[in-house]
Amino acid sequence: MPQSASQNVNPSEYLGDAVQSAVSDFNQLQTDEKLALLYYVYEKMGESITPAAPQAADPELAPLLLGDFYNLSHQDQLQGMRDIVNRADTEYSRAYGALKENNQLLVWYAWAVAMGEAVVGMPADYSASDTISNLLQRLEAFEFEQQISLLRELASEMGYTEVKPVQSQAETGKTASL
Numbered sequence: 001m002p003q004s005a006s007q008n009v010n011p012s013e014y015l016g017d018a019v020q021s022a023v024s025d026f027n028q029l030q031t032d033e034k035l036a037l038l039y040y041v042y043e044k045m046g047e048s049i050t051p052a053a054p055q056a057a058d059p060e061l062a063p064l065l066l067g068d069f070y071n072l073s074h075q076d077q078l079q080g081m082r083d084i085v086n087r088a089d090t091e092y093s094r095a096y097g098a099l100k101e102n103n104q105l106l107v108w109y110a111w112a113v114a115m116g117e118a119v120v121g122m123p124a125d126y127s128a129s130d131t132i133s134n135l136l137q138r139l140e141a142f143e144f145e146q147q148i149s150l151l152r153e154l155a156s157e158m159g160y161t162e163v164k165p166v167q168s169q170a171e172t173g174k175t176a177s178l
Helices: 017-027 031-043 074-085 091-097 101-114 130-141 144-156
Strands: none
Touching: 017 130, 017 144, 031 074, 031 101, 031 130, 074 091, 101 144
16 A cells, blocks of 8 residues: 655654544545545534644645646546545545645645535535544544644545655664765
8 A cells, every 4th residue: 555655653653542543443434434524524624623724735736636626527526536535546646645734634625615516515415424423523522733633644644655754763773864
């Protein structure tokens, strides 16, 4: 499976047990369930979920995802999102995988804002499973730092990239040179 280029350490080194558990539970969801959860997360932004600082992202770094993507048919948009979640080797998934976490979060946020209009929306008859509802409630109960850590972790685990993480000093046994 492709690696996340933005992660150079094991998540257990910086995520608390509650966030690690939520990441694990998210990873057990089916593709469309993951998309639904992300939609619900962004629907609650500013209420029970704290948005990441938009100034930490640069939308110009994602023209394919925040420009061309809006011109696709809704079916193609849905397939593009599924490809990103599944880390498929596609043009859109590669474009997403090349971004850092803050810009990846910006992509999902922009898509959520446009959902139902310029971006394919949730089916009108969709009903969240108990698993999704429970995971969303857990996320809402997290402190700000935990929410952001979880969202960054989830975002970074999507998209395709062939870039490998840089090995740590502990892994290589070598010190960094100037």
